[in-house]
Amino acid sequence: MTLELMPGGVNSPVRAFKSVGGQPIVFDSVKGSRMWDVDGNEYIDYVGSWGPAIIGHADDTVNAALIETLKKGTSFGAPCVLENVLAEMVISAVPSIEMVRFVNSGTEACMGALRLVRAFTGREKILKFEGCYHGHADSFLVKAGSGVATLGLPDSPGVPKGATSETLTAPYNDVEAVKKLFEENKGQIAAVFLEPVVGNAGFIPPQPGFLNALRDLTKQDGALLVFDEVMTGFRLAYGGAQEYFGITPDVSTLGKIIGGGLPVGAYGGRKDIMEMVAPAGPMYQAGTLSGNPLAMTAGIHTLKRLMEPGTYDYLDKITGDLVRGVLDAGAKTGHEMCGGHIRGMFGFFFTAGPVHNFGDAKKSDTAKFGRFYRGMLEEGVYLAPSQFEAGFTSLAHTSQDIEKTVEAAAKVLRQI
Structure with a gap:
């Protein structure tokens, strides 16, 4: 049926x-x-x-809070106090985040972060790792061709070649492959996106020195480092993988735990980068249900429990x-x-x-x-x-x- x-x-x-x-x-x-x-x-x-x-x-605690919030309405399509409460909790927890924008899914968070890094750097190329998943946006649906680390072939019908032509890929944990891509694309890469611990190819942790090398390489080239912490955020530590490994990226994406089981996502980072986002800046991104009181409530009470x-x-x-x-x-x-x-x-x-x-x-x-x-x-x-x-x-x-x-x-x- x-x-x-x-x-x-x-x-x-x-x-x-x-x-x-x-x-x-x-x-x-x-x-x-x-x-x-x-x-x-x-x-x-x-x-x-x-x-x-x-x-x-x-x-029980999350559900009780949700019931009380539900009585006031499910969606305002306007600012609510709870957005500020959860934003303060996220900013105080995650080392890289000085400002945050709430959205409705991890995919949406990564889409926003992608547009943001391109707007901030004025560059179009991004580098991602084979087997890392950043949602189903066109630019991310790419895997490496066998033995060809730079081959940006779309991974799904319906994704135009133009959408993936600026996506470079390398094997995870391979510093030399990343160095080579930066040498071949000097000054053209907007950001390196990665799951700091891979969860969408099975559980694959970073090798010692790998994250540090990415931090150094991006800084040297003027590119940004983006941690997709949709999975690892608030799971590996209260401050995420970046707290656990002691590596601070420029931009981070979050989801899952910060909504306590309700649809939610977020992207955040340094203040100077985040101020590119409308209405503070010219990079447009919006969402009717973003910051809705139910998701904010579930997130707040989930994080409170994790702080114990x-x-x-x-x-x-x-x-x-x-x-x-x-x-x-x-x-x-x-x-x-x-x-x-x-x-x-x-x-x-x-x-x-x-x-x-x-x-x-x-x-x-x-x-x-x-x-x-x-x-x-x-x-x-x-x-x-x-x-x-x-x-x-x-x-x-x-x-x-x-x-x-x-x-x-x-x-x-x-x-x-």
């Missing part, structure tokens, strides 16, 4: 289970670390609505226990696996590794991952339905959840 109503029966492609086989699960409700499908089956959830549910699904002492230590412990448990089970059952975590973000691949970029990630045995995935579903564990997506834990996950998941993984790994 849904196939007749929506393309592929879904509103976002990875939900269709194409890469893992079987039929997608239709969910009915969520609470804490759990999800229930329409047939009443219960699952331990490691997707967390793809990241936002860091304090747990349907948090011990939050990130707890995420680090349970996620570390999970990853070590699964990898240990893999080793004992003779599977080639590798993986890792930072705080509440994790991933593993069915390859001996190491995995430093998307090329390495593609060596993973995706057919085996599909079998593992379906087996874990049978055991009541819901993972991201793709080998090339990071996983997420929450403050609602218990040590019992982790133990049960590791036991399920051991069982499934023995079977496959």
Whole structure:
């Protein structure tokens, strides 16, 4: 029935289970670390609505605040006090952000940031990394041609060549490839965009010195450094990956957690850059639902919870226990696996590794991952339905959840 109503029966492609086989699960409700499908089956959830549910699904405090806000209206299309409250929280938390603009999705945030860096620098080229996802705007839907790091070929029909002709790509963690591109395009690159920890090619952390090198190279050339922290923001640390690694970019994009499960995004950066944005400056960007009171409320109360002492230590412990448990089970059952975590973000691949970029990630045995995935579903564990997506834990996950998941993984790994 849904196939007749929506393309592929879904509103976002990875939900269709194409890469893992079987039929997608239709969910009915969520609470804490759990999800229930329409047939009443219960699952331990490691997707967390793809990241936002860091304090747990349907948090009572967030929901109570949303109900009170709802009584006042869902959207004003005009300034509201709550925008200022969340803006102050974001600015005080994220090292690079002196001014912020709220939008309605991570894609929108990256689109705004892209236009901003081009407006500020007067340059048009951007450099992104293979396997990094920055939303579905035309300029970002590019991957490197095999062995040709500079080949800006559109990744989707409907994307004109002109939209991607100014997009350069390099393998993640490859400083020499970035240096070469800067030498070949001296004074022409507006910005380097990257996920400081890759989450859209699976979990791939930066190698020591990689982020520092990008910071140095952009400064030397007069280009800007943009961290896409839609996934890592408020997850790796309260101040995001930039706090965790001690590298301050010029511009950052945010989403997911800052909306507490409601549609939201944001981009921000140095004041002199952000003052290019209308109405302070000439770069136009707008949005009817931007800064709406519901999303602001959910974000405020989610961040308040994350400010409590011990939050990130707890995420680090349970996620570390999970990853070590699964990898240990893999080793004992003779599977080639590798993986890792930072705080509440994790991933593993069915390859001996190491995995430093998307090329390495593609060596993973995706057919085996599909079998593992379906087996874990049978055991009541819901993972991201793709080998090339990071996983997420929450403050609602218990040590019992982790133990049960590791036991399920051991069982499934023995079977496959």
